[in-house]
Amino acid sequence: xxxxxxxxxxxxxxxxxxxxxxxxxxxxxxxxxxxxxxxxxxxxxxxxxxxxxxxxxxxxxxxxxxxxxxxxxxxxxxxxxxxxxxxxxxxxxxxxxxxxxxxxxxxxxxxxxxxxxxxxxxxxxxxxxxxxxxxxxxxxxxxxxxxxxxxxxxxxxxxxxxxxxxxxxxxxxxxxxxxxxxxxxxxxxxxxxxxxxxxxxxxxxxxxxxxxxxxxxxxxxxxxxxxxxxxxxxxxxxxxxxxxxxxxxxxxxxxxxxxxxxxxxxxxxxxxxxxxxxxxxxxxxxxxxxxxxxxxxxxxxxxxxxxxxxxxxxxxxxxxxxxxxxxxxxxxxxxxxxxxxxxxxxxxxxxxxxxxxxxxxxxxxxxxxxxxxxxxxxxxxxxxxxxxxxxxxxxxxxxxxxxxxxxxxxxxxxxxxxxxxxxxxxxxxxxxxxxxxxxxxxxxxxxxxxxxxxxxxxxxxxxxxxxxxxxxxxxxxxxxxxxxxxxxxxxxxxxxxxxxxxxxxxxxxxxxxxxxxxxxxxxxxxxxxxxxxxxxxxxxxxxxxxxxxxxxxxxxxxxxxxxxxxxxxxxxxxxxxxxxxxxxxxxxxxxxxxxxxxxxxxxxxxxxxxxxxxxxxxxxxxxxxxxxxxxxxxxxxxxxxxxxxxxxxxxxxxxxxxxxxxxxxxxxxxxxxxxxxxxxxxxxxxxxxxxxxxxxxxxxxxxxxxxxxxxxxxxxxxxxxxxxxxxxxxxxxxxxxxxxxxxxxxxxxxxxxxxxxxxxxxxxxxxxxxxxxxxxxxxxxxxxxxxxxxxxxxxxxxxxxxxxxxxxxxxxxxxxxxxxxxxxxxxxxxxxxxxxxxxxxxxxxxxxxxxxxxxxxxxxxxxxxxxxxxxxxxxxxxxxxxxxxxxxxxxxxxxxxxx
Numbered sequence: 001x002x003x004x005x006x007x008x009x010x011x012x013x014x015x016x017x018x019x020x021x022x023x024x025x026x027x028x029x030x031x032x033x034x035x036x037x038x039x040x041x042x043x044x045x046x047x048x049x050x051x052x053x054x055x056x057x058x059x060x061x062x063x064x065x066x067x068x069x070x071x072x073x074x075x076x077x078x079x080x081x082x083x084x085x086x087x088x089x090x091x092x093x094x095x096x097x098x099x100x101x102x103x104x105x106x107x108x109x110x111x112x113x114x115x116x117x118x119x120x121x122x123x124x125x126x127x128x129x130x131x132x133x134x135x136x137x138x139x140x141x142x143x144x145x146x147x148x149x150x151x152x153x154x155x156x157x158x159x160x161x162x163x164x165x166x167x168x169x170x171x172x173x174x175x176x177x178x179x180x181x182x183x184x185x186x187x188x189x190x191x192x193x194x195x196x197x198x199x200x201x202x203x204x205x206x207x208x209x210x211x212x213x214x215x216x217x218x219x220x221x222x223x224x225x226x227x228x229x230x231x232x233x234x235x236x237x238x239x240x241x242x243x244x245x246x247x248x249x250x251x252x253x254x255x256x257x258x259x260x261x262x263x264x265x266x267x268x269x270x271x272x273x274x275x276x277x278x279x280x281x282x283x284x285x286x287x288x289x290x291x292x293x294x295x296x297x298x299x300x301x302x303x304x305x306x307x308x309x310x311x312x313x314x315x316x317x318x319x320x321x322x323x324x325x326x327x328x329x330x331x332x333x334x335x336x337x338x339x340x341x342x343x344x345x346x347x348x349x350x351x352x353x354x355x356x357x358x359x360x361x362x363x364x365x366x367x368x369x370x371x372x373x374x375x376x377x378x379x380x381x382x383x384x385x386x387x388x389x390x391x392x393x394x395x396x397x398x399x400x401x402x403x404x405x406x407x408x409x410x411x412x413x414x415x416x417x418x419x420x421x422x423x424x425x426x427x428x429x430x431x432x433x434x435x436x437x438x439x440x441x442x443x444x445x446x447x448x449x450x451x452x453x454x455x456x457x458x459x460x461x462x463x464x465x466x467x468x469x470x471x472x473x474x475x476x477x478x479x480x481x482x483x484x485x486x487x488x489x490x491x492x493x494x495x496x497x498x499x500x501x502x503x504x505x506x507x508x509x510x511x512x513x514x515x516x517x518x519x520x521x522x523x524x525x526x527x528x529x530x531x532x533x534x535x536x537x538x539x540x541x542x543x544x545x546x547x548x549x550x551x552x553x554x555x556x557x558x559x560x561x562x563x564x565x566x567x568x569x570x571x572x573x574x575x576x577x578x579x580x581x582x583x584x585x586x587x588x589x590x591x592x593x594x595x596x597x598x599x600x601x602x603x604x605x606x607x608x609x610x611x612x613x614x615x616x617x618x619x620x621x622x623x624x625x626x627x628x629x630x631x632x633x634x635x636x637x638x639x640x641x642x643x644x645x646x647x648x649x650x651x652x653x654x655x656x657x658x659x660x661x662x663x664x665x666x667x668x669x670x671x672x673x674x675x676x677x678x679x680x681x682x683x684x685x686x687x688x689x690x691x692x693x694x695x696x697x698x699x700x701x702x703x704x705x706x707x708x709x710x711x712x713x714x715x716x717x718x719x720x721x722x723x724x725x726x727x728x729x730x731x732x733x734x735x736x737x738x739x740x741x742x743x744x745x746x747x748x749x750x751x752x753x754x755x756x757x758x759x760x761x762x763x764x765x766x767x768x769x770x771x772x773x774x775x776x777x778x779x780x781x782x783x784x785x786x787x788x789x790x791x792x793x794x795x796x797x798x799x800x801x802x803x804x805x806x807x808x809x810x811x812x813x814x815x816x817x818x819x820x821x822x823x824x825x826x827x828x829x830x831x832x833x834x835x836x837x838x839x840x841x842x843x844x845x846x847x848x849x850x851x852x853x854x855x856x857x858x859x860x861x862x863x864x865x866x867x868x869x870x871x872x873x874x875x876x877x878x879x880x881x882x883x884x885x886x887x888x889x890x891x892x893x894x895x896x897x898x899x
Contacts, residue, residue, distance in 0.1 A: 027057040036203040043206045046213055048075060059203035062135035065127040066106035068205065072118065072148055073109040075209050079216035081151075086115035100124040101131045118147045138204070139173035139196035142186060145208060146176025152216075155179055162259075162345075163194040170196065182293055184283045185211045223295065224249065226278045237271050241280060249282065251289060255339050255389075259346075260292045268346050269294060270339050270389040272369045273305070305367025305391060310398065312364075312599055312611065314353050319387060321368065329616065332368065335386040342392050352392060361600045361652045361673060363398045363612070367391045378588065379526030380518060382576075383567060397467060398612070399459045404471070407449035409442055412469065414456055425458060428465035435471050445471045485589050487662075488562040488579070491539045493532075496577060498564060499662075507566060509574050520580035520588040527578055527588070535579060538562065543581050565589055598656035601670070604646040609657070609665065618657060619664045632671030632744025635695060635707040642670060650700035651675040671744025672708070676737045680705060682726045682749070685712045696746055698738065708738075710746040717750045720788055720827065726751075764816040767830070769806045774825055776817055784824040793832035793858055793894035802830070810836045810851040831894035832858060839886045839899070842866075842878040847896050849886065858888060860896040869898040 027044075030037040040057055043049050049071060051057045063071070076082045090097075093111040102110050102124065110127075113119035126134060146155065161169065161178045169177055173196060180186040185208055188194050224243035231237055236254040243249060253271050260269045274280070274294065283291035312329070313320035322329045340352045347355075356364045369389035374381055402414035402423065411426045433440050435448060448454055448471055459468040486498030486505075495506045509515055517535035518527040530538075543560040560582040567576035580588035597618070599611040608617040620639065631637045631645070645653045655670040680697040687693040694710045714723050725731065726749060735753035738746050765777025773780040789797050796802060805811055812834045818827045835858065837849035848857045860866050863875060872878065886899040 027051050027055065029056045030059060033059040033203045036207055039210045040203065040206045043210050043213075046078065046210070048078065048209050048213060049202070049206055057202065059201060059206070061202050062199040063141070063202055063205050064133040065123075065136045065140070066103050066110065066133055068136045068141050068144060068200070069113045069119065070106050070109045071205060071209060072144055073112055075212060075216075076148060079213060081148075081216055082112075083116045083151075086112050089115040096121070096124065101128045103128075103133060113144070116148070118144055135199040137197050138186075138194065138200045139169055139177065141200045141205070141208070142180055142196075143173050143176045145185065145212065146179045149179065149183070149212070153179060153183065161194075163188050164192040165194055165196070168196050169194060180208075182281065182283060182291070183211075183215060184290075185215070187290075223279065223281045226274060226276055226280060229274055229276055231272065237274075239271075239274065241282065249289075253292075255346075258289065258292060260294060262294055268341055269391070270341065270369060272389050273391075305369050305389075307368040307370060309366065310363055311356060311366050311392065312597065314349075314356060316349075319368075319390070321366070332370065333384055333386045334390075335371070335388045338387050339389045340392070341390065343394060352390075355394065356392070359394045360598075360654045361612070363395045365393050365395045365399075379524070380529075382578075397459050397461050399457060399468075401455065401457045404449050404454045404456055407446050407454075409446065412456065412458065412466065414458070425460055425464060425466040427469075428461060428463070428467045431466050432468045433471075434469070445469065448473075485585070486564050486566065488539050488564050491536050491577075496564065496566070496574065498566075507574050515574055516576045518576070518578045520578070520584050522584050522587065525587065535577060538579050545583075563589070597659065599654070600673070601646045601653040601655050604643045609646065609655070611655075616663060618659050619662075621665065624668070628667045630669045632669070633709045633740060633746065634672075634744070635709065641706070642668070644704050645670070645672065645706065648700050648702055648704055650677050650702070651706070671742075672738075672740050674737075674739065675700070675706075675708075676735070676752075677701065679726070679731060679734050679736045679749075679751075681732065682710075682723075684710075684723055684727055696738075696749070698736070708746055709744075710749075711741065714746055715748045717748070719786075721751065722786075723749070761819040762816065763819055765814065766833075767806055767813050767815045769803055774803075774806070774817075776815060776825075781817070781819055782824045784820065784826050787825050788827045789830065790828070791830040791832070791894065793830065793890065793896075794856070795859075802828070804853065805856070808851055808853045808856075810853075811856065832888075832890050834890065835888040836885070839881045839884050841882065842875070847888065847899070849888065858890075858896050859894075861891065866897065 027040065030040050033040070036059060040049075040059060044051065044057075073082075090108045090111040093114050094107070097107045097110060110119065110124075114121070123140075126136075126140065128134060155175045156178060161174060161181060163169070163177075177186065177194060177196070186194070224241040226239060227242050228240040229237055230239075236252055239251045239253055241249040241251065255271055258271065260271055260274065262269060274292070279295040281293040281295055282289050283293070307321070310322045311319055312322055317334055319332050319334060320329060321332055334349075338349070340347050340349055342352050342355055367390070368387045370385050371388050372383050372385050375384045376382075377384065400416065402416045404412060404414050405422060406413040411424060413422060413424045415422055427442070431442075433442050433445050435444060452473070455472050457470040457472075458466050461467050489497040489499060491497070493509070495508050497506045499505070515532070517530050517532055519530050519535065519538050520526075521528045539562050543562065545558050545560060546554055547556040547558075549555050563580055563582065563585050565578040565588075566574055567578075578588070597611065597616075602610045602612040604610075604620065607620050607622075609620055610617050622639075624639070626637075629637060629639070629642070631642055634641060634645075642653075645651055651672055652674040653670055654673045655668055657665050657669075658667040659665050675698060677698045677700040680699050681692075682696045683689070683692040683694070685694055687695075694712055696708050696710050697705055698708060699705045716722055716726075721731075731751065734751050737750040737752055739748035739750070741747045763776050763779070763781075768775045770780040773782055775781075783799060787799055789799065789802050794805075796805070806813060811832060814831045814833050816829045817825050820826050835849060835851075835856065837851040837856070840848040840850055840855060842848075842860075845860055845863070846857050847860050848855055850856075861869075867873070867875070867877070881899075888896045889898045891897040
């Protein structure tokens with residue numbers, strides 16, 4: 001009688017199959033939840049949720065799954081969004097609803113939910129337990145709401161969800177939590193948590209229903225178009241948005257109080273990436289806008305930035321940057337309030353730096369938002385470019401430009417922009433071809449290349465193959481040539497020719513009257529403005545330096561090179577030229593004679609080292625002192641070893657170098673960051689030969705052998721073996737992958753294709769105990785100190801428990817085992833074939849029996865299959881077996897299928 005009364009009360013709580021009170025109610029207890037009191041009143045006025053007969057709302061009470069479905073049904077009905085084809089479908093689902101004991105008063109709405117795909121059959125077991133309704137969790141209700149709204153709004157992967165407890169949200173719920181967050185229907189608590197597994201309350205349900213009702217009634221998701229945006233020096237932005245419903249929102253935004261995301265919420269963007277004409281969606285928390293979604297499709301998050309390219313050095317005050325278009329490198333100052341984004345999330349500069357360092361074998365592709373300030377530098381006013389926002393994506397591919405020298409149906413040869421270096425690339429499978437922004441095929445590009453001079457922008461993957469090629473008849477312009485220092489070859493009325501990366505490069509001057517020329521005054525420590533003739537004369541002068549001894553005799557005469565810092569107008573024409581001699585360079589341009597560079601080495605060929613993220617080639621000396629050449633973790637340090645490592649496909653070499661003004665390397669500090677190959681020999685900390693202690697010899701696919709240092713006890717990725725095992729002869733010849741620490745020492749050894757396992761003897765058969773040994777198929781073997789036990793029949797993994805099971809005469813166990821060279825059992829996969837005993841209980845896929853020795857728990861087939869095989873109708877029938885002697889029958893997978 002009490003249960004019937006409870007169900008009747010539940011029907012009063014929700015506006016489902018019962019009539020809804022149209023007039024507003026005055027609830028006596030909603031002051032208990034002041035944050036939701038007005039919303040509760042609103043949903044009552046709208047006829048979405050009723051209160052109780054005693055005048056209370058009971059806002060803190062949990063909502064059951066059945067109640068939630070009734071509420072959603074009523075919400076969709078009130079807003080005219082019910083699917084007609086899904087209504088009146090109760091007869092179709094009546095049987096399954098009865099099976100899962102769905103309350104009668106909610107069955108028609110649950111049937112609608114199944115038909116409209118708001119619910120799935122797999123959801124039904126959550127509704128009740130032993131006939132009692134279960135409270136619904138916040139994430140499960142989010143899934144139900146999200147599915148109901150999926151007809152109108154796009155569902156994305158959910159990678160934009162940013163709650164502090166995101167790790168607790170299930171993969172299934174994530175896309176729907178993302179949708180409801182984007183639409184402003186759900187928000188986190190005061191601590192930024194979503195609390196996915198917490199039970200949802202009636203107050204929380206009221207808020208969700210009220211927001212969804214307003215959303216569906218207006219047929220809008222707060223979308224509109226930016227009609228005007230004013231940038232106040234990057235400090236804040238005034239933005240006008242014309243909403244689709246005709247209203248206007250005038251917003252004042254800054255990166256501190258608003259978050260901007262791309263369409264699917266997977267990437268966070270700076271406000272500066274918004275522009276006039278953009279379609280946006282605004283997310284409100286009450287009357288306050290908390291997020292903006294940029295709905296326009298983008299080719300990449302970097303597309304709207306001023307400059308795009310690759311970072312090869314990030315320091316506290318500047319970034320060294322390589323242009324995507326020409327491969328030229330430039331230095332930019334970092335604004336003290338610069339905003340940093342990494343793979344779609346706002347991060348600190350330190351976090352960005354750490355990630356770039358950790359991914360030295362990949363490319364840090366970046367977009368830079370910049371601003372130019374006219375400042376006094378070394379006594380002269382100059383334009384200084386600052387980075388105000390930086391968006392970085394770690395990528396496996398690299399893009400650069402060049403002039404086509406040869407083009408065929410399978411490959412392209414080209415001369416890199418800004419240098420005379422020739423490169424070749426074969427086309428990867430599925431390579432995309434474009435002429436300008438028009439998608440074309442390889443034949444069209446080949447015809448265009450044959451017609452005359454053409455240029456390409458090429459994207460190359462880690463294998464060196466082209467995945468995308470854009471061809472044009474005009475050069476791809478660079479927009480990032482600022483603050484680079486060049487050695488001057490000559491200057492004429494039309495151009496200035498400089499040396500960069502060992503190659504001669506020309507930059508067009510255009511009209512001399514539009515270019516400002518400056519020469520360094522070392523005496524007064526400043527740049528003086530001069531005309532073109534004086535600048536030309538300064539470059540043509542010998543700048544002779546005569547060195548004499550104490551007696552006044554000339555002992556050396558040398559001539560100094562001239563260096564230039566060049567400014568560009570719109571990244572195309574030269575706008576300013578600052579000149580200084582070689583010995584004035586540090587004072588004039590604030591840089592030392594040597595430059596520093598670090599990153600993953602691509603190759604060392606013809607005595608020149610090239611990094612993956614730069615087109616510049618650095619020349620190696622023929623010999624280095626011990627202090628000037630270091631290879632961390634390598635037993636032997638020489639240029640030969642360094643070259644073999646750099647050119648080996650199976651290892652990744654990271655290097656930090658110092659180079660002089662002519663890009664000649666004066667110092668190298670290198671180390672491996674990854675490697676794979678065959679394990680030739682490993683000696684641990686206990687090796688008798690001190691020279692071999694903590695060393696590993698690796699053979700790569702090109703036949704090279706490298707002798708490398710390890711930490712004292714390297715890790716593995718498996719419990720099957722440890723570092724001590726790897727010293728045995730059985731593991732020699734195994735394929736391994738190596739991980740390294742920051743000192744270049746091997747920190748982890750992963751066996752990927754163990755010769756040891758493939759050569760180990762395998763035995764199988766019925767198992768028993770023979771004294772201190774295990775007997776398999778009539779033959780006895782010793783236990784290994786770390787015998788690894790697995791089974792589909794049970795969850796016990798300890799050797800002691802397994803021995804007890806083998807000693808139990810009422811249980812028969814079949815095993816497959818691997819036996820080492822020393823005749824020890826290393827690994828066992830066990831399967832129970834039969835067991836007898838007193839039936840104790842059945843519980844969620846497992847059955848417990850009691851033998852003379854002890855109680856044992858075994859895994860079973862699915863509940864329905866087991867019931868059918870045992871001739872039982874209901875799970876409660878298992879209780880009738882308790883205390884009776886049973887024989888368990890196992891299938892070929894080792895699961896109990898009948899008793």
